Amino acid sequence: MGWIEVLERRVLDGQEVNAEEALNLMAIDGPAVYDLLAAANRIARSFKGCRVELCGIMNAKSGRCPEDCAFCAQSVHHRTQAPVYGLKEVQEMVDAAREATALSATHFGIVTSGTGIGEGTELERLCEAVHRIATEGCVSPCASLGIVSDSVLRRLWDAGLRRYHHNLETARSYFPRICTTHDYDDDVRTVQRAKAMGFQVCSGGIFGIGECPEQRVELALTLRGLAVDAVPINFLVPVPGTSLEAMDPLAPLECLKIVAVYRFLLPRATLRVCAGRERNLRDLASWIFFAGADAMMVGPYLTTAGRGPDLDLQMVRDLGLQVVNEAEGRVASQSQESVCHVRL
Numbered sequence: 001m002g003w004i005e006v007l008e009r010r011v012l013d014g015q016e017v018n019a020e021e022a023l024n025l026m027a028i029d030g031p032a033v034y035d036l037l038a039a040a041n042r043i044a045r046s047f048k049g050c051r052v053e054l055c056g057i058m059n060a061k062s063g064r065c066p067e068d069c070a071f072c073a074q075s076v077h078h079r080t081q082a083p084v085y086g087l088k089e090v091q092e093m094v095d096a097a098r099e100a101t102a103l104s105a106t107h108f109g110i111v112t113s114g115t116g117i118g119e120g121t122e123l124e125r126l127c128e129a130v131h132r133i134a135t136e137g138c139v140s141p142c143a144s145l146g147i148v149s150d151s152v153l154r155r156l157w158d159a160g161l162r163r164y165h166h167n168l169e170t171a172r173s174y175f176p177r178i179c180t181t182h183d184y185d186d187d188v189r190t191v192q193r194a195k196a197m198g199f200q201v202c203s204g205g206i207f208g209i210g211e212c213p214e215q216r217v218e219l220a221l222t223l224r225g226l227a228v229d230a231v232p233i234n235f236l237v238p239v240p241g242t243s244l245e246a247m248d249p250l251a252p253l254e255c256l257k258i259v260a261v262y263r264f265l266l267p268r269a270t271l272r273v274c275a276g277r278e279r280n281l282r283d284l285a286s287w288i289f290f291a292g293a294d295a296m297m298v299g300p301y302l303t304t305a306g307r308g309p310d311l312d313l314q315m316v317r318d319l320g321l322q323v324v325n326e327a328e329g330r331v332a333s334q335s336q337e338s339v340c341h342v343r344l
Contacts (some may be wrong), residue, residue, distance in 0.1 A: 004032070007264060008039040012046055016224075017264045019217055025261045026213040033253055040260035040292035047267045051322045053107075053295040054312070055142070055272065056100030061087040061112035061122075067181045069169065070243035071209055071236055074113045080241035087112065087122050093129035094136075101138040103298050103309045106325040108133065109142040109165055109202075115182065116146030116190075123152060127159035134160030139325070142202065147182065147190050153197050164194040165202040167232060171218035174211045191226050202272070204232035207258055208250040208280065216258060220265040230295070231269050233259060235276030249276075252284040256291040263292030270295045286315050 007017055007025070017025075028036050063084030065074045073082035093110055100108040110126065117123055126143065133141040143156060144165035153164065168187050169175065175184045194201050203226065205219050223231055235255055238245045255277075262271055272295035273288045281288070288296070296316075298309040316323050 002035065004028075004035050004039050008043060011043050011264055011267050019221060022217045022220065022261055022265055023213060025264060026217060026257060028257065033257060036260050037256060037287070037291045040263040041290050043263050043267050044271075044289075044292040044294055048270075048294040049322075050320070051294065051324050052289065052316045053270060053272070053324045054103065054105045054298050054316075055107040055109060055295065056096075056103060056105040056139075056298055057109040057111050057144075058088075058093060058096040058100075059083075059113075060093055060110045060126075061085070061114065063113055065113040065115070067115055067179060069179045071178070071206060071239070073239040073242060075242070078239075078242045080239050082239070087125060090125055090129045090132065093126075094132050097133045097136075097139050097141065100298075101325075104313060104323050104325050105139055105298065107142045107163060108139045109144055111144040111165075112146065114146055116148050117152060118149070119151065119155075123155060127155055130156060130159040130161045134162075147186050148193075150193055150197070153194055153199070157197060157199070161199070163200040163202060163229075165232070166190045166194070167204055167206070167234075168219060168222065169205050170209060170211050171215035172222065173218060174215045178209060188222075188226070191228065195227065200229040201226070202230040202232060202270075203228045204230075204234070204272075206234040206236055206275075207255070208236035208247060208276070209244055210247070217261070217265070220262050223269075224266055228269060230272055231262060231266060232272045232274045232297070233262065233293070234274045235280040237276045237279055249280045252281045252287075255280050256284065256287055259288055259291040259293050272297060286319060289316075289319055289321060 007021055011017060025036060063074050063082055064076055066076060068075055068077040073080040097108040130141045141161055142163040142165055143161055166187060170178055172184045191201055191203050203223060235250055236244060236247055238247045259271060271293045273293045274297040277285050298312045
């Protein structure tokens with residue numbers, strides 16, 4: 001048995017991979033990459049089955065963000081063509097959630113620009129939208145409202161929210177290179193507050209922003225320590241006018257290695273591949289599931305367009321996987337002979 005399989009067996013037995021071992025996995029090159037992907041796939045199928053969870057998001061408030069995140073089109077520190085508008089009306093948010101439901105999404109994220117939402121009229125509107133979406137029951141509402149207080153989280157909980165999204169974006173050691181307008185601990189505390197209150201927490205990062213392999217592993221270990229429930233994996237889409245506009249895309253196999261190593265380190269978490277998969281993965285987009293992902297974002301992203309959702313749905317079906325929430329909340333049935341271990 002090779003060393004990759006030894007680590008796989010350890011994960012399947014409920015034990016953990018450490019930082020050094022994860023770095024060794026991240027350093028794999030050549031034909032052994034396919035052994036890594038296959039092992040990550042087996043871990044994913046063991047812990048997550050053959051189900052693929054889809055989610056949609058809405059850019060409910062855009063632009064004028066005072067933070068200086070180097071990759072973000074909505075920062076006031078950058079000159080971009082990103083749209084600028086205030087918080088959308090309740091009905092617009094509800095209608096967008098219905099559209100996400102029609103795309104077989106299980107979760108619908110309401111995303112707002114800015115450091116964070118506080119008490120006031122915006123929170124009132126958001127709580128009303130969350131309540132209406134939760135009451136309809138077709139798709140589960142999620143919110144990404146920045147750095148928030150316990151009182152704001154409590155209001156959202158009372159409105160019916162059960163999942164909060166807040167990315168750490170990158171490793172603590174690299175964060176000062178990406179953002180200088182708030183401290184990394186502000187983000188960590190937001191995740192901790194949400195977890196302590198009982199929320200499922202969706203927290204991940206963006207890759208291809210200049211971080212090194214050690215920092216990719218560092219972020220994964222931080223997320224593991226925080227016991228997050230879902231991890232969004234984004235790949236940079238450079239936006240003209242931002243600090244990272246000249247960054248080259250990651251190679252497709254490098255992206256897949258990130259997904260695979262995160263599956264080794266976070267075997268029970270939902271690994272959701274989101275923005276940038278079209279640009280960075282190109283023809284290997286479907287391989288995210290072979291590499292250990294079990295979820296995907298569909299539809300438009302915040303300031304960039306994704307692939308057509310019909311193509312994404314067809315891709316999942318073609319792989320013999322099951323789309324959760326398809327056909328009005330039912331899991332799309334596939335034959336027992338479906339290819340559970342997605343093959344090359």
